[in-house]
Amino acid sequence: MSDSNNNLIYILNGPNLNLLGTREVSIYGATTLEDIKNLSTQKASKLGYQCDFRQTNTEGELVDWIQEGGRQAAGIILNAAAYTHTSIAVHDAVAAINVPVIELHLSNIFAREDYRHHSYVSDVSAGVICGFGANGYALAVTALVDLLQQGS
Numbered sequence: 001m002s003d004s005n006n007n008l009i010y011i012l013n014g015p016n017l018n019l020l021g022t023r024e025v026s027i028y029g030a031t032t033l034e035d036i037k038n039l040s041t042q043k044a045s046k047l048g049y050q051c052d053f054r055q056t057n058t059e060g061e062l063v064d065w066i067q068e069g070g071r072q073a074a075g076i077i078l079n080a081a082a083y084t085h086t087s088i089a090v091h092d093a094v095a096a097i098n099v100p101v102i103e104l105h106l107s108n109i110f111a112r113e114d115y116r117h118h119s120y121v122s123d124v125s126a127g128v129i130c131g132f133g134a135n136g137y138a139l140a141v142t143a144l145v146d147l148l149q150q151g152s
């Protein structure tokens with residue numbers, strides 16, 4: 001039996017996103033991850049959802065959390081950061097679960113270096129949002145909730 005929570009969204013963030021606010025501000029903006037957590041939580045709350053918002057610099061931990069989200073959440077918003085472009089383990093974790101995943105990036109990865117143009121996450125995701133900075137998190141919450149409500 002599934003112990004999934006129909007009103008819970010996991011928002012999972014990969015390596016170096018803990019440095020938002022000071023990291024390459026011209027690319028990622030000045031908004032901190034704490035600010036992004038707050039804006040995501042507020043957007044979700046308005047739509048009747050709760051967020052479990054996390055960040056890790058470790059690939060295996062991200063894989064564990066994707067699996068956990070597959071069991072416990074209604075859906076996942078995933079900014080896998082650099083693991084997007086390198087991790088077959090993250091791809092396989094997303095492929096293995098049965099809840100929708102929205103791939104998210106602050107920057108427009110297609111307008112950047114060639115090595116960012118390939119994602120191991122896109123083909124197993126419900127959709128991709130990139131290039132809208134911190135606001136992308138609010139857009140992703142809206143998109144995921146719409147998707148979940150269409151399916152219910």
Ligand code: DQA
Pocket residue numbers: 015016017079080081082083084104105106107108109116
């Ligand atoms: C990122 C884009 C990735 O290419 C990069 O490695 C990141 C952040 C983004 O949110 O724009 O760390 O996922």
